[in-house]
Amino acid sequence: MREFKDRVCVVTGAASGIGRGLAEKAAAEGMKVVLADRAEEPLAGLHAELEGQGARVASRVTDVGDALSVEQLAELAYREFGGVHLVFNNAGVLVDGLSWERSLEDWRWSIDVNLMGVIHGIRSFVPRMLEGGAPGVVVNTSSLAGLIVGPFLGPYSATKHAVVGITETLFHELRAVGSRLRAAVLCPGEVATRIWHSNERRPHGYGPEQPLGSDAERQFHDQIAGQVGAGMTPRELGTFVFGALASERFWLFPHPAFKSIYEQRARGVLQELDPSFAL
Numbered sequence: 001m002r003e004f005k006d007r008v009c010v011v012t013g014a015a016s017g018i019g020r021g022l023a024e025k026a027a028a029e030g031m032k033v034v035l036a037d038r039a040e041e042p043l044a045g046l047h048a049e050l051e052g053q054g055a056r057v058a059s060r061v062t063d064v065g066d067a068l069s070v071e072q073l074a075e076l077a078y079r080e081f082g083g084v085h086l087v088f089n090n091a092g093v094l095v096d097g098l099s100w101e102r103s104l105e106d107w108r109w110s111i112d113v114n115l116m117g118v119i120h121g122i123r124s125f126v127p128r129m130l131e132g133g134a135p136g137v138v139v140n141t142s143s144l145a146g147l148i149v150g151p152f153l154g155p156y157s158a159t160k161h162a163v164v165g166i167t168e169t170l171f172h173e174l175r176a177v178g179s180r181l182r183a184a185v186l187c188p189g190e191v192a193t194r195i196w197h198s199n200e201r202r203p204h205g206y207g208p209e210q211p212l213g214s215d216a217e218r219q220f221h222d223q224i225a226g227q228v229g230a231g232m233t234p235r236e237l238g239t240f241v242f243g244a245l246a247s248e249r250f251w252l253f254p255h256p257a258f259k260s261i262y263e264q265r266a267r268g269v270l271q272e273l274d275p276s277f278a279l
Contacts, residue, residue: 001085001135001182002246005030008081010073010125012064012117013091015042017193018141018186021234022088025242027055031086034077036062038091039201056081064091064117065109067124074124084129085136086245089121090186092141093198096221097212099154105207107155114159118166126170126181135180137245140167144189144258148265150277152220171250182248186241189255190231196224 001007009026013019015037026033027050035050037043040061047059058080063069077084093113095106118140129136145153146160167185174181194200199209212218232240232254240254253259268276 001137002248004086004242004246006032007085008032008034008077008083009086009088010034010036010077010084011088011090012036012062012070012073012121013141014059015039015046017195018188018191018234018237019088019090020046021191021236021238022090022241023050023238024235025238026086027053027057029242032056032081033058034073034080034084035059036064036073036091038063038203064089064120065112067116067120070117070120070124074128077125078128083132083134084125085134087121087125087129087136087138088141088186089118089138090141091117092143092195093202094153094156094195095198095210096152096156096196097210097217098152098214101210101213102155103207103210106210109202109206110155110159114156115162118163122166122170129181130177130179133180135182137182137184138167138170139184139186139241139245139252140170141186141188142167144187144255146185146187147262148258148277149275150220152217182250184245184250184252186252186254188237189258190228191237191254192229192231192233196221196228 009031011019011023014023014035023033023035035047043059047057050057058076060073060076062073091113095110140163142163143160145157146164149157164185167183170183237254241252244252
């Protein structure tokens with residue numbers, strides 16, 4: 001899909017961070033945009049802002065961890081615009097700390113949003129997009145943490161690795177059935193978002209935030225959060241992603257410098273070495 005104007009884009013986690021950058025770029029490209037997020041007021045604010053710029057917009061408060069909520073989002077998109085050509089299964093949260101000290105609620109929240117949110121998006125949109133027969137792309141947001149591994153990120157790394165595997169599988173399946181759809185996986189590094197403050201918007205159903213218990217955890221959190229805060233802007237990321245999609249790439253790497261770290265990890269696996277990690 002090399003042309004975006006007048007086509008329809010769906011973005012989950014659209015009210016802030018990477019999702020907002022993707023939604024703003026989609027609107028700037030002349031796409032009709034369907035916005036989804038749990039945060040009602042920021043979602044309404046973005047809807048109004050994009051409409052004020054002349055974009056055609058629909059939005060729905062959506063919990064991507066709830067299959068019915070995502071299905072209703074798909075129904076809205078098709079009711080409002082008659083089709084969908086680009087889906088960003090993007091909503092995500094981050095919980096850090098020692099794996100054995102994370103609560104079951106920590107794990108469930110991470111899995112429900114980061115992993116089941118992607119699965120629900122695939123199940124609700126891909127059949128409809130296949131039936132429509134138009135070219136399109138399903139982009140699932142993973143992370144560098146979906147390809148390389150460090151400490152204190154058990155729930156996040158587990159879900160982001162799963163997203164990479166699911167997206168590669170989807171790519172092969174769409175090709176096997178001769179579809180005009182493609183799959184792509186977004187693996188960003190440092191983007192200036194508030195994902196390291198995910199617990200500020202933690203739903204009540206997932207229990208209280210579990211505090212970090214050691215100096216090592218707190219030091220890691222503060223260092224990585226600082227690096228993320230100084231990263232590329234969501235708007236810059238949106239520009240990169242749309243350029244990469246126009247080139248029909250599967251792997252979307254806005255931070256190519258990480259490739260040497262991934263190469264080192266791959267060599268270590270092949271040589272059966274103990275895992276290594278360096279900030």
